[in-house]
Amino acid sequence: MQLFRKTLDEKAFQLLKEKMEQGLLPQWVVTDPELYELEIEKIYGHSWQFLGHESELKEPGSYVTRWMVNDPILLVKNRNGEINAYLNSCTHRGTQLCTADRGNKKSFTCPYHGWSFNLDGDLIGIVAGNKVYGEEMDKSEWGLRKVPQIGIYQGMIFGNLDPNAESLEDYLGDMKWYLDMMMGRSDGGMEVIGLPQRWVAKANWKATAENFAADPYHVQTTHRSTVEMGISPEDPLYAGYGHQVVMDHAHGINVITSKTGEARVPFQGTPESMWPMFKKNVTPEQYDILSRVTVFVGGVYPNLSFVSPIHGTEGHLHNYLNFRLWRPIGPEKVEVWCWFFIDKAAPKEYKEAAYKGYLGSFGPTGTLEQDDTETWARIVEVSSGLMMRDKELSYNNVSNYLMGMNRIEPDENFPGPGTAYPTCYLDAISRKMHEEWLELISKDLFVKEGV
Ligand code: FES
Ligand SMILES: [Fe+2]
Known part of the structure; x- marks a missing residue:
């Protein structure tokens, strides 16, 4: 076993690349301190x-x-x-x-x-x-x-430290279609209620971003209590129905529906009085998706995630949009920023009920949040051990990203842009995030060594 003194060792990088092409992720990349510095400079120094x-x-x-x-x-x-x-x-x-x-x-x-x-x-x-x-x-x-x-x-403000970076609109690319659908469906768009909640979690930003953008597969196990309480269905495939869409720059979204593709709850439980407004503001294809979707969950690379769920019980259902920014504050820590968004045009009582639902699920008081946070902390702990840090991978210390690889074909009939696969239990967005990550951090890395 060998712990390279220099993370940026070319041999380790070569092995990393090989494994990633096979759908495997060497675990040492999760919390490696030198790699972290590289991520901050090469990814965050140039991204929106x-x-x-x-x-x-x-x-x-x-x-x-x-x-x-x-x-x-x-x-x-x-x-x-x-x-x-x-x-x-x-x-x-x-x-x-x-x-x-x-x-x-x-x-x-x-x-x-x-x-x-x-x-x-x-x-x-x-x-x-x-x-x-x-x-x-x-x-x-x-x-x-x-x-x-x-x-x-769509009212979202982004900054970029690189004066030569491509424009925000070009960077968002195909993701704009999905943002238009979620954030542009109502007159006046969406509004933030309250201050964003903030807290520090023991986690690495790559793992948290991936958990939201790319991993509906964890939902039926990590959030098992929602099944036990009767909020989520028993079917272990329930969070996998729908489409996973992969986009340039590693943006991604999961459009989760039901087994039949029909609505479990029309328009995610929004008041019926709002539906004609949605129809007016989005395309017929977007309107059809809005009518049937259960959850939108995805991310804008590198560190913004979003989730738009249905919450509540029969007769008191509501939908909101939660934005989550994973601010890296070290290889083993993130400061989570968590915003509550709701349609500006929604009725006042509905907004209040939705906000209460949000507080019960996400943020420091949220049950779903606590489920996830515990898992992320354990990833960090495990990744700091000697076996996981071995860059020669002698312990087969790689994570598995093989789900759907070379097996699931894109669904050409999906109306939205990007590459849409007909399931959300898939590692396609994760693999794309890894690819983007490697491309960005390796830029000019070995130039001095003549590679
Ligand atoms: S006035 Fe701001 S640092 Fe002196
Ligand atoms: Fe989760």
Whole structure:
């Protein structure tokens, strides 16, 4: 057995690539610290990262503070209604400028020496200004640093640290069709209610992202209690009916339906009064899917996941959209950010009931959340052992991603874009996520060695 001192050993990478082509994932990649640094630089330094939703910034002066991995971000609406993203750091000595989660301000004053900045990030005030710096201090050179690119789609705000990255719309690609269906079905779109919940979990971001984007297979076992309580069906295949759709950049969605493809509950339990509005806002193909779907669950690579389930009991059913951002804060930790979205046009009482349902299932008080969190922590624990860290794979220390490989053919009749397979018990999205991951982290990796 051999623990390479250098993770970026070419031999280990070669073996990694070979195994991944066979549908296997060497387990050492899960929490390897050097690889983690590489992921942050090569993936997060160039990808579109979710920052928030337009409904969180209602008025001029509204702001929220967010993170792009370790970069603190200040997202703010200016007087013209434009949303900008700045590094939340004072240009004087760099301390965090705004320390609140959200609020509304005319300007931001630094807690350290009192410099102040307006809603456009311009430096507008220096304590004792000319007396300490003289006449020549040019304030225009000391404005807040902007996140190089910001993009908005269906109200979702994303940022990118790479000024040369492709546009957000190009990056989302085929996923836009599915986002339009989920987020554009109602007049006024979706809105966020409350603050996003946040907590730290012992988990690796790759495992959590995959759990949501690509793994309906875990549902019937991990969340067995929902079957025992009579909320989910006994049939062990129940979360597998429907289509798994794989897209460029490793975005993916599972459109889970019923065994027959008919609706278990029409339009996921939304009030019937809303259905004509859906019809008006989406295409006939999207409307048909909305009428029959049980759960949408998927992800925008690298670290945004979403789930749109049916919750409640007969006569009190509701549907909401939950966004989850897995902010990596180390190879063995994520800060989970969890947003509750609901159709802006939904009746007030329905929104309230749906919010209660969400709190019972997801977030720190949610039962489903606790099921998942425990499994993720155990993956981290196991991955830190000597056997799992062996890069020569002498212990056959690989995970199995063989489900459906070279066996399930795409369903050409599925109306949505992307490659759609006629089952959700499938590792197609996972394999695509691994492929994307390897491509991004290996970019220019061995150039110096002449490879
Ligand atoms: S660090 Fe902000 S004013 Fe000095
Ligand atoms: Fe789960």
